[in-house]
Amino acid sequence: MTLKEVVKILDCQVLTGEEELDSEVKVGCGCDLMSDVLSFIKPGALLLTGLNNPQAIRTGEMSEVGAICLVRDKQPGDDMVALAKENGIILLTTSLPLFDACGRLYQNGLVGHSEYKG
């Protein structure tokens, strides 16, 4: 699924990486525990999280996620947006809650880690 489709399905606001929305995410992950994310997320995945602090970006940086989407209308601080920009991480926000956001993406064909082959 391209990030453009993600933005459309979740009605996202794009905070960084507007010019890279043609890139593709093959697997999704909804999680607020960063250590869990670090232990199993695949490189290039879409991370949906309610965790609105710079460590969400750091976690994304270390585990090389494709993009991060903050749920439930959380607006990140300037420091967080700057950190995302500095590390080339695409940052989105949606007003949907975590479960709903994951559900809609799954319904549209984006698999989770249990089904992902690759």
Place this chain on the structure above:
Amino acid sequence: MPVADCIRTAWWAILSIKDEVGVGVSVGEKKDITKVQELVYEMKVDQVMARDIITVSPDDLMSKLRELLRDKHISGVPVVRDKRLIGMVSIEDFIKCLAEGKMDSPVKDRMSYDVETLYDNEPLVRAVEEFNRLGYGRFPVISRGDGNLVGIITKGDIIRGLLKKMEIDYHEEEIHRYRASHFFEDIIADKTTLIFQYKVVGKDFNRAGETSSGLKKTLRRMGMSPKIIRRVAIATYEAEMNLVVFTDGGEITAQVTPSEIKIEVVDEGPGIPDIKKAMEPGFSTAPDWIRELGFGAGMGLSNIHKCADVMHLESTVGKGTRLEIAVHLNDKENRASEEDS
């Protein structure tokens, strides 16, 4: 070969590879061709066009063109009023005017109003098609946003733009290929170790991750394999979080040799009472404020263990903790995964 011939040859090359890859090209050539194909679709007109444009006003006299055409070696000039393109006046218009002896007539009486243009955000492939279809030497470029004239584009601009982009991309790829192994091959010594040291500030949650980020970028610049870098980055980040959360700060040292990356994390307290228990996934002594920030779920040490080839943890309560991990660079598995990536 004269410049004009070079441009003509390069142009035909672009035209032929834009449409399809010929039969019988070798794999190497095929890769380059695909790159040009990609680029003509990817790059936009405004990335290659000339922005520094010479224009005339419709009320200027034709005699003004004499110097412009001669000094600037151009064969046509856009006619502009209030930044808007209203037409073009060419060397043919000028010669005709000269023959008729009407050099004091204004440009607006002699120019052509019906001008083909391109938009600044159109892909190059469209410009190539238009050059080919209409046979013009240049197109004025209009901003899709405000409708103003923003540049002018020739076939030469397209070729130069493509070559420049290919050179940049190629250069980046070269840097990427300059892997750590080569880095070490260039050093003449019996034994080589690179040491990177970092200080971690305790309890400063906002700065947590700076060390891991710095180490990660450094290893990437050295050209280490992405899979190795990711393992080292995740393990170091978890260790760094532990320093930030539980201690008043400490030191992280990375030692890189041709065969392994060794990370040492040292702090001066409070120490871990039961290491075996601390290693269990899910066991945590983290305070609530840390859990609220998305950490402290008891996965840190087991994550580190998962990423490392060797892990050694020693701790004395009240004194401090020393964690040492190593990621091997020359294992068969690593080499195989490097080839995959």
